[in-house]
Amino acid sequence: MEGNTDRPATKASMSDLHVIENGALYIENGKIVAVGADSEITARYQHSLSSEQQIDASGKVLTPGLIDPHTHLVHAGTRENEYAMRLKGQTYMEIMEAGGGIHATTRATQKANHEELYEQSKKRLDQFLLHGVTTLEAKSGYGLTLEHEMKQLEVARQLHDNHPVDLVSTFMGAHAIPIAEKDNPENFVDRVIQEMIPEVAKKNLATFNDVFCERGVFTPDQSRRILEAGKEYGLIPKIHADEIEPYTGAELAASVGAISADHLLKASEQGIKNMAEAGVVGVLLPGTAFFLMAEFAQARKIIDAGVAVALSTDANPGSSPTISLSFIMNLGCLKMGMTPEEVLTATTINAAHAIGCANDVGSLEVGKKADVTIFNVPNYLTLSYQYGMNHVDTVIKAGKPLVVGGQLK
Numbered sequence: 001m002e003g004n005t006d007r008p009a010t011k012a013s014m015s016d017l018h019v020i021e022n023g024a025l026y027i028e029n030g031k032i033v034a035v036g037a038d039s040e041i042t043a044r045y046q047h048s049l050s051s052e053q054q055i056d057a058s059g060k061v062l063t064p065g066l067i068d069p070h071t072h073l074v075h076a077g078t079r080e081n082e083y084a085m086r087l088k089g090q091t092y093m094e095i096m097e098a099g100g101g102i103h104a105t106t107r108a109t110q111k112a113n114h115e116e117l118y119e120q121s122k123k124r125l126d127q128f129l130l131h132g133v134t135t136l137e138a139k140s141g142y143g144l145t146l147e148h149e150m151k152q153l154e155v156a157r158q159l160h161d162n163h164p165v166d167l168v169s170t171f172m173g174a175h176a177i178p179i180a181e182k183d184n185p186e187n188f189v190d191r192v193i194q195e196m197i198p199e200v201a202k203k204n205l206a207t208f209n210d211v212f213c214e215r216g217v218f219t220p221d222q223s224r225r226i227l228e229a230g231k232e233y234g235l236i237p238k239i240h241a242d243e244i245e246p247y248t249g250a251e252l253a254a255s256v257g258a259i260s261a262d263h264l265l266k267a268s269e270q271g272i273k274n275m276a277e278a279g280v281v282g283v284l285l286p287g288t289a290f291f292l293m294a295e296f297a298q299a300r301k302i303i304d305a306g307v308a309v310a311l312s313t314d315a316n317p318g319s320s321p322t323i324s325l326s327f328i329m330n331l332g333c334l335k336m337g338m339t340p341e342e343v344l345t346a347t348t349i350n351a352a353h354a355i356g357c358a359n360d361v362g363s364l365e366v367g368k369k370a371d372v373t374i375f376n377v378p379n380y381l382t383l384s385y386q387y388g389m390n391h392v393d394t395v396i397k398a399g400k401p402l403v404v405g406g407q408l409k
């Protein structure tokens, strides 16, 4: 798996995995130093390694460490009660409008202190690692006040510092309009712009700035204001776009120069075309369509239109309570018309592009960080063929084996 570091893979290049049969990697100081045929690499480097420093992956598949470019990792609590309500017919938006949904997780997250939030989020992060993920993006957005948004971002930073998985942070103060400000949303938009964004930027707590642009949440105009304001502070725009209804989120992503537009279940053809032209990565989240029993994003159309597609879990307690990118790969193939090759590109190099880290990770190439996942499967097709299983055998992060035999070391 090499190539597409300068720009994300689109169209046919999404299928080009550059598989090496009987391959090997040599790692030094946390970086990939050589990759190629086992016969060559072994002859050249084996003498410099003790037997403990060698990993025999015969019969298995190595990929770059998986990258999850859209998660709501840092939050408190769960919402299985809402799941039961939806199964009886209530919709996601009805539950949110009645004060549940994102508001319910906001209450729980505000109530949790830093340590509690850290512990709950760390458990999920360990699970991500066990499922082969070595880098992920984590959003705030369950604080909705300066104090609690900062708390979420500080927990994310601490996890990045203490945990082997790398976190890339996104500020998402514009995730919902707090219930108390329902009748005056502009006030809240002003607070996000004037109070929160400058403080997040001052403390350097996020790389990206995301908005839930959806009818009943933030309008396209409010979203644009928030994203443009973030740009002035160096925060790169991202958008939760066209998830529930067509709402010109994809068009907005292209016009504000967003790095990615995410969801896109209801994106218009024009919006998709604009994204392709502007080079906005489309991050598709089929776990959300699955869990909300909604129509899936039209990945086939989106890829054929020239948009670079990445896949993500959207891990969150309301619309996608999973940490399994493998399951997302299955859904990508079975529900969105993607190929087994495309879903691998979408969870590695294209996912890296969606969060601006393709120079360091996302492919198995000399000079990149030695983040490698070894799956106990005989070929890569099996990864999106057998579903509901965790095939991860070994995870190497920056050269260190952290998961061995499917267990945290």
Ligand SMILES: N=CN[C@@H](CCC(=O)O)C(=O)O
Pocket: 072, 101, 102, 105, 212, 240, 243, 288, 314, 316, 317, 318, 319, 320
């Ligand atoms: N759609 C908005 N945000 C999340 C869901 C958050 C929640 O329900 O807690 C998403 O990406 O699906």
Ligand SMILES: [Zn+2]
Pocket: 070, 071, 072, 240, 314, 316
């Ligand atoms: Zn999300």
